Every structure is written in structure tokens, then in C-alpha cells.
Amino acid sequence: MTIKKRKAYELEVIDLAFGGKGLAKPDGFPVFIDRCVPGDVVFAKITKKKKSWAEGKLIKILKESSLRTQGKCQYCNFCGGCKWQQIEYDRQLAYKKRHVTESMEHIGGIKDIRVNDVIGSDPIYEYRNKMEFSCSSKRWLLPAELENDEIKKGFGIGLHVPGTFDKVIDIKQCEIMPSLGNQILDDVRNFIKKSDLPAYHLRSHEGFWRFLMLRHSVAFDTWMVNIITKEKKINVVQQLATELAQNYPQIESIMNNITDAKSGVSTGKEEITLYGKDYIKEKLGKFIFKISANSFFQTNTKSCEKLYSKVSEYAALTGKEVVMDLYSGTGTIPIWLSDQAKMVVGIEIVKSAVIDAKFNAGLNGIENCEFFEGDIKDVLPKLKPKPDVMIIDPPRVGMHKDVVQQVLSISPEKIVYVSCNPATLARDLEMLHPKYDIKEIQPLDMFPHTYHIESVALLLKK
Numbered sequence: 111m112t113i114k115k116r117k118a119y120e121l122e123v124i125d126l127a128f129g130g131k132g133l134a135k136p137d138g139f140p141v142f143i144d145r146c147v148p149g150d151v152v153f154a155k156i157t158k159k160k161k162s163w164a165e166g167k168l169i170k171i172l173k174e175s176s177l178r179t180q181g182k183c184q185y186c187n188f189c190g191g192c193k194w195q196q197i198e199y200d201r202q203l204a205y206k207k208r209h210v211t212e213s214m215e216h217i218g219g220i221k222d223i224r225v226n227d228v229i230g231s232d233p234i235y236e237y238r239n240k241m242e243f244s245c246s247s248k249r250w251l252l253p254a255e256l257e258n259d260e261i262k263k264g265f266g267i268g269l270h271v272p273g274t275f276d277k278v279i280d281i282k283q284c285e286i287m288p289s290l291g292n293q294i295l296d297d298v299r300n301f302i303k304k305s306d307l308p309a310y311h312l313r314s315h316e317g318f319w320r321f322l323m324l325r326h327s328v329a330f331d332t333w334m335v336n337i338i339t340k341e342k343k344i345n346v347v348q349q350l351a352t353e354l355a356q357n358y359p360q361i362e363s364i365m366n367n368i369t370d371a372k373s374g375v376s377t378g379k380e381e382i383t384l385y386g387k388d389y390i391k392e393k394l395g396k397f398i399f400k401i402s403a404n405s406f407f408q409t410n411t412k413s414c415e416k417l418y419s420k421v422s423e424y425a426a427l428t429g430k431e432v433v434m435d436l437y438s439g440t441g442t443i444p445i446w447l448s449d450q451a452k453m454v455v456g457i458e459i460v461k462s463a464v465i466d467a468k469f470n471a472g473l474n475g476i477e478n479c480e481f482f483e484g485d486i487k488d489v490l491p492k493l494k495p496k497p498d499v500m501i502i503d504p505p506r507v508g509m510h511k512d513v514v515q516q517v518l519s520i521s522p523e524k525i526v527y528v529s530c531n532p533a534t535l536a537r538d539l540e541m542l543h544p545k546y547d548i549k550e551i552q553p554l555d556m557f558p559h560t561y562h563i564e565s566v567a568l569l570l571k572k
């Protein structure tokens with residue numbers, strides 16, 4: 111069978127591929143199709159055709175796989191938030207483990223590494239402590255809604271159809287956010303609909319309402335509402351804030367971030383506190399953390415505690431070590447390790463995160479953590495005490511190759527590498543491998559119903 115672009119074919123999905131898509135192989139030619147489960151027979155239209163592979167769009171499931179399960183969410187066949195709800199959770203974990211192992215072998219060229227079974231998330235719904243919803247004046251209609259002439263393409267607030275920046279599904283019930291968040295979302299939707307102000311349009315750059323960010327503290331069961339608008343119209347957003355604060359005593363903070371930036375970012379050029387404090391507090395283990403609207407904080411609080419416990423276990427500190435934490439964010443790992451080490455030094459590029467890290471250390475009465483602001487590749491060579499243990503938790507793109515060389519030249523006895531991207535983990539471990547034994551990798555699920563997987567690797571100097 112010769113696969114051609116824009117043509118549709120009946121295909122049997124035989125596996126799940128890198129990036130979570132279903133894989134069909136008609137006459138050995140790989141075709142990747144989103145939202146499929148191995149065993150499905152589907153009708154798919156080819157949207158992209160390259161020399162050695164193609165991508166297809168699922169049109170219809172002709173025969174359902176016995177591995178398919180009913181997703182809890184009413185939007186799970188359309189929304190970009192979580193695309194794996196149709197796969198049983200245990201099976202999701204098995205695929206994630208294989209993804210880590212295969213990345214090591216195929217990208218890192220490293221074989222025979224011990225990759226443990228994935229530590230699952232508990233809960234697997236209502237686990238996200240932060241959600242960001244986009245506003246649109248012309249919401250995207252679900253197929254069932256298209257059949258109903260009464261439903262109009264008016265204002266919507268929700269999540270994007272995957273791969274699109276302008277198609278917003280009007281989400282009434284998001285299953286991965288704690289349920290009160292859905293009530294707050296609905297109140298904001300109703301307020302905006304009545305407000306006579308349009309949603310921001312990403313092409314014309316006109317309109318007012320941009321995003322709604324909700325943060326939830328698991329430990330204290332409190333909420334932050336962050337309304338992101340293009341302009342400053344205090345009277346309007348203050349009225350919304352007053353209504354929300356009256357309706358929900360659990361809301362501790364209501365912020366307004368204002369930005370006219372053309373890219374779809376939610377960080378304001380100006381930030382105004384409309385109600386309460388400009389942060390909420392969360393607990394990890396026995397430590398308390400301040401989280402501002404724009405701070406980085408791991409999005410699954412319960413899994414984050416398991417992740418940091420694994421970091422502690424691998425670091426196996428005795429109280430005498432100097433520890434260095436590269437990419438330290440708001441200081442959560444240094445603070446977590448503070449009573450297990452002599453000293454912990456964190457390096458982080460975002461100024462506000464470093465300010466939060468110092469504040470968080472003070473909040474917990476910790477005096478043996480120091481934080482440095484700047485790009486690791488500039489800061490690391492200047493820092494004096496040689497670390498016994500290094501923790502490395504880079505963003506998805508992994509480590510800069512200069513930083514890898516700096517780490518190799520400092521060569522601490524032990525490295526604990528935390529990664530949210532198996533591909534860059536494999537690439538970086540390959541570079542560290544000549545000097546380090548990779549003892550084991552522990553994958554850990556922070557993101558149920560998505561193909562994303564967090565991993566912790568233990569490296570010992572040869």
C-alpha cells in the first residue's frame with residue numbers, strides 16, 4: 111500500500127510510539143495517529159507524509175481495541191490536556207516505563223540500565239495544582255454541538271484542541287483539577303459573558319480577557335485565582351474578584367496579571383493584587399512554600415513529595431556533604447535536603463524564583479541553603495566549594511552542553527539527575543556516561559493520562 115497525503119486509509123494500530131501516538135505499519139511504513147490504542151482498527155486521514163513516515167488524523171474507530179477503556183472526561187477525545195484517558199492507568203505506566211528504557215537505548219545508546227517500574231500518581235484525577243485556561247470569543251464546537259443549531263460559537267474559556275493556538279474548547283468540567291476549580295471556572299465564564307468586553311484574539315491582538323490561571327494548595331485547601339488581561343481595567347476585574355471572594359472562602363489570593371505581549375504568555379508586565387495575599391502556601395513534607403502567581407512549582411503535589419523522597423534516597427546524605435542543586439527553581443529541593451546535608455547551594459536563572467527560594471528558606475527557619483541567580487553556565491564555574499553531591503533538574507530541553515562539560519570537570523562523587531523528558535535525559539546521560547556509572551533510573555508519574563513521565567537517575571563516579 112502506498113501512503114499518500116490527504117488520502118484516508120483503514121489502519122491497524124499495533125503499538126504506541128514515542129510522543130504517545132498510536133503506530134500503524136501498513137506494509138512496514140510507519141504511520142503515527144493520535145488518540146489510538148494498540149489493537150484499534152481505525153480510519154485515518156494522512157495529514158503529513160515524509161520519506162520514511164507519515165502522520166494521520168483519526169477519523170473513525172472501526173474496531174475498538176480490547177485495551178481501550180472509557181475516559182472519565184467528556185472532552186477526552188478532543189482536548190489537548192490529557193490524550194491517554196482511553197488507556198487503563200496500569201497500562202499507561204507500563205508504556206511510560208518502556209518509553210524511558212527505549213530512550214536510553216535509542217537516543218543515549220546506553221543498554222542494560224536498570225529502569226524500575228514507574229511509581230504511579232495517587233490520585234490519578236484532580237491531581238493538578240495549577241491549570242491555565244484560555245479565553246476565546248469564538249469557541250471551538252464539539253461534533254455533538256455542531257449538530258445543534260441552537261448552540262452558537264460565542265465566548266468560551268478552556269483548553270486548546272491539540273496543535274492549535276486558536277481553537278479553545280469551552281471546558282465545563284476538567285477532571286484533572288480539584289473539583290472546586292470547575293465551579294470557579296464557571297463563575298468566571300458567566301462573569302465574562304456578561305461583561306461586554308471581548309476575549310483577546312491572538313491574530314488581531316484585540317480584546318481584553320486572555321487567560322484564567324487557578325492554583326490549588328493541597329495542604330491548606332486554598333486557591334489562587336489569577337486573571338490575565340490585555341489592559342488595565344481595575345473596576346471590571348475588581349468586581350469579578352469581589353464576587354469570587356464572596357462565593358468561595360477557600361480563595362486566598364486573587365491577582366490580575368496584565369500583558370499585551372503578542373505571544374501567548376500569562377506572565378504580566380504588571381501584576382495587581384485584587385484580593386488577599388499575592389501568594390498561596392503549599393506544603394511538601396514538613397516544609398512550607400510560598401507560591402506566587404508566576405513561580406515555577408511542580409504541578410502534582412503528592413507525586414512531587416514522592417519524587418523528592420527518591421532524590422533523598424539516591425543522595426543518601428549523612429549530614430556532612432556539600433550539595434549543589436542546579437536549576438533550583440523556588441528552592442524546593444535544597445530546602446527538602448537541608449536537614450540531611452551540611453550545606454545546599456542552588457543556582458537558578460529566574461530572579462523571582464531566587465527571591466522566592468530565599469524567602470522559603472527563611473519561612474522554614476533554614477540557614478544552610480544559599481541561592482545564586484544566573485545562567486548555570488556562567489555561575490557554576492565561579493562557585494567555590496566543590497560539591498560532594500550534585501542534583502540536576504533541568505527544564506525539558508535538558509542541560510546546555512557547556513554545563514555538561516563543567517559538571518564533568520567538577521566531577522562530584524554522586525549525581526542525582528531529575529528529568530521531565532526521557533529524550534534529553536538520555537542525551538545528557540550519554541555525555542556523562544564516560545565518567546559516571548548509571549546505577550538505576552526511577553520513573554515517576556506526575557502527569558496521569560498524558561505520555562509525559564518524570565525520571566530520577568542515580569549516577570556514581572567511576
Ligand SMILES: C[S@@+](CC[C@H](N)C(=O)[O-])C[C@H]1O[C@@H](n2cnc3c(N)ncnc32)[C@H](O)[C@@H]1O
Binds near residue numbers: 408443485
Ligand atoms: C524543571 S524546573 C526545576 C525546578 C525545581 N528543581 C523544582 O523541582 O521545582 C527547571 C528550572 O530551571 C530553571 N532554568 C532554566 N534554564 C536555566 C539556566 N540556563 N540556568 C539556571 N536555571 C535555569 C528554570 O527557571 C526552572 O526554574
